[in-house]
Amino acid sequence: MAFWGNVACSLLFVSCVVLLSCDARYDPNWGSLDKRPLPQWYDEAKLGIFIHWGVFSVPSFSSEWFWWDWQGKPLPGVVAFMEKNYRPGFTYADFAEDFTTEFFNPDRWADLFAAAGAKYVVLTSKHHEGFTNWPSKVSFNWNSMDNGPKRDLVGMLADSVKNRTDLHFGLYHSLFEWFHPLYLQDKSRNFTTRDFVKMKTMPELMEIVNAYHPEVIWSDGDWEAPAEYWQSQEFLAWLYNDSPVNNTVVTNDRWGNNISCHHGGFYTCGDRFNPGTLQPHKWENAMTIDKYSWGYRRNAQLSDYLTIEELLATFVSTVSCNGNMLMNVGPTKYGTIPPVFEERLRQLGQWMSVNGEAIYSSKPWTHQNDTVTEGVWYTMKPGPVVYATVLTWPGSNLTLGAPTSTSATVISLLGFPGNLNWKPASPSGVIINIPPIPINKMPCKWAWVFKMEGLSN
């Protein structure tokens, strides 16, 4: 009875919240915009795939900042690379025609991302170089239809991703462009004029939202100018009130100097943000499989890529602390996703197929990691059910300090039949007896999840 009473109460509560959020209109100021509840799908999703793809994928050397590192604030290694390998007078724009994408198969990409267990995909619609991966009406010959691929890369991937029921489509977009003359002019005027925003940034953002209905807008390139220059608050008010994705879209926090980590949708703070402690505001760890670059690098070594053990450690610590992980791959200029990335994605998917119960739709627990054993990260589900993900295989006994057991406590290992023996530890916690499992019966190869029901905390 009490149970059904609670359910009825929470249903009533949920529908009120839903009604309120439907009726709410947002004003173009942070006080109002920050009140918008984050659409629920995003917190439930936990894992997204980030894709850095653009003209920088052609030199595929150094990083996606190649142009800046060559001609903005030159790095000796990048300058030497150009001198050694390209004719004098070669410009960055000359790389574009070699952005051929002849093997791009968006259905295969979408299938791979789904197989990784990801629930959303975020593609660079335009990075700081300014090249748009869609036929933008405000781009003059510096877009994927007029130049290079000769097709709408954003539209093609959007169609394939949206056609998969469990995958949301999102777009990264850089507010600034390193070398755009209008941007440089506004900047030289200390951002007292807004010509670049009026003629480029804002029309572009409206274009991608209206044409592709992205459910994530992942903004970047904001830091040189205040949000008032970018008109970020006006854009977000339109996005939340009147855009075709008004109710489902999520946004990040990179909307102007000193905005990130303070305002917006989910917080990304810095790149690879992973605080290791519970964060009250929903956040995202945007990180890369290649430790040194977001764009593809032809000269990467195997040791430059995170191992599956490192990826899982990053992932479970992120989720335990109220974060999502947005894991980046850098496709080649041919449109392929190199096999090293594919292997990591499929490994993660294999792990999720056994352990996804501890991840999707989970909430942070009262403890994020264990109090006595290192490398143990907790999540929880209603019940309550507490999950402990253990990064190192424990041997014969696993001691956990955080759980408080009762006589009704039941402990199991995800993917392994039956319950495990355990006893209370002193002064608190549990000691789980690990059965001798034959190697061919191990539920997975990395990071094992212990499920605990009937705890008193």
Ligand SMILES: *[C@@H]1O[C@H](CO)[C@@H](O)[C@H](O)[C@H]1NC(C)=O
């Ligand atoms: C969309 O999905 C349906 C059903 O899975 C499939 O038949 C169709 O070919 C897909 N279309 C595209 C463009 O992938």
Ligand SMILES: *[C@@H]1O[C@H](CO)[C@@H](O)[C@H](O)[C@H]1NC(C)=O
């Ligand atoms: C921009 O700001 C700097 C530092 O405050 C100042 O020295 C400069 O004169 C300003 N330039 C313009 C065009 O307002």
Ligand SMILES: *[C@@H]1O[C@H](CO)[C@@H](O)[C@H](O)[C@H]1NC(C)=O
């Ligand atoms: C806002 O979202 C609702 C529900 O998805 C939709 O019916 C409505 O058309 C959207 N508003 C606009 C202006 O597209």
Ligand SMILES: *[C@@H]1O[C@H](CO)[C@@H](O)[C@H](O)[C@H]1NC(C)=O
């Ligand atoms: C940055 O923003 C925060 C929150 O709005 C504010 O408390 C802080 O003073 C700002 N810092 C700077 C350097 O402007």
Ligand SMILES: *[C@@H]1O[C@H](CO)[C@@H](O)[C@H](O)[C@H]1NC(C)=O
């Ligand atoms: C738990 O995490 C915190 C914060 O990351 C860390 O300081 C602490 O050492 C961890 N505890 C154990 C037992 O590893």
Ligand SMILES: *[C@@H]1O[C@H](CO)[C@@H](O)[C@H](O)[C@H]1NC(C)=O
């Ligand atoms: C593990 O626990 C069992 C049962 O409590 C005990 O008999 C055994 O000695 C323990 N093994 C180790 C290595 O502590």
